Amino acid sequence: MPTLSEIRTGIATNLGTISGLRTSAYVPDEPKPPIAIIFPENISFDTAFGRGLDTYTFTVQVIVSKISDRNAQSNLDGYCNPSGASSIKAALESDKTLGGLGQDLRVTEARDYRAATINENTYLTVTFAVTVYA
Amino acid sequence: MAKYVLTDPVIVFAGSTITSSCASVTINLSADDVETTAFGAAGGYRTRIGGLKSGTVDFEMHQDFGASGIDSLFFPNLGGTVAVSVVPGGTAAVSATNPQFSFDVLVTEYSPVDGAVGDLATTSVSLPITGEVTRGTGA
Numbered sequence: 001m002p003t004l005s006e007i008r009t010g011i012a013t014n015l016g017t018i019s020g021l022r023t024s025a026y027v028p029d030e031p032k033p034p035i036a037i038i039f040p041e042n043i044s045f046d047t048a049f050g051r052g053l054d055t056y057t058f059t060v061q062v063i064v065s066k067i068s069d070r071n072a073q074s075n076l077d078g079y080c081n082p083s084g085a086s087s088i089k090a091a092l093e094s095d096k097t098l099g100g101l102g103q104d105l106r107v108t109e110a111r112d113y114r115a116a117t118i119n120e121n122t123y124l125t126v127t128f129a130v131t132v133y134a
Numbered sequence: 135m136a137k138y139v140l141t142d143p144v145i146v147f148a149g150s151t152i153t154s155s156c157a158s159v160t161i162n163l164s165a166d167d168v169e170t171t172a173f174g175a176a177g178g179y180r181t182r183i184g185g186l187k188s189g190t191v192d193f194e195m196h197q198d199f200g201a202s203g204i205d206s207l208f209f210p211n212l213g214g215t216v217a218v219s220v221v222p223g224g225t226a227a228v229s230a231t232n233p234q235f236s237f238d239v240l241v242t243e244y245s246p247v248d249g250a251v252g253d254l255a256t257t258s259v260s261l262p263i264t265g266e267v268t269r270g271t272g273a
Contacts, residue, residue: 046141047157047254048153048154048155048156048157048196049140049141049142049143049145049153049154049156049157049159050141050142050143050144050153050154051141051142051154052153052154052155052156052196053154053196055254104254106252108252133254
């Protein structure tokens, strides 16, 4: 079965297909937008007998610069689209096995579209919920 | 064997181990209740004896249409009789304290698709046992 680190890296690899978006499997000290950061949220072990399946939930936080409100929102909107070149959902689900690591993957929602202050800078962020069956 | 948490039973269906695709297994065994109450029963109470035995086995499974997945075992066997064995205690050698329950089932139902949008694809069956149930102890 895959390790947590392998799954995080697999998610980052899928996100890396979006042009211009930095990805980080781990939380960076100083995020440089636009960036998608992967946070493990929950692991449900033993959803099948014999270590047959674990269910992981991750959040992917996308951070964009807020130099211009309109441009920032436009960029974030693109990441929230259900399909298209900038779509987080489409990129993550482009390889639902994460290179053969898991069984399936689904992006279930985008939430908390809002401004956030990080290291005294204000950004726009949105958070995606990702379920991985592995 | 002490009390234990059920995480690793060995479940074999039609010759294939389906353990890692199962989320739940239940073997239900019962005996018919045959009443023998006669006039003058002591204290006015009914009396009974055990009749014919029967059973069912229930599986909750994660659906898989792979070459040797769940669908490949259930779809072709619908309407047929299939051998099943369950070792609740896991992969340790079958023994008096790690028994193996073996029996045949009649595959009377199968739902290839059973779920709503966004759900993990699962399928559940409740199959009647045909014939005797043996409790193997490796002896």
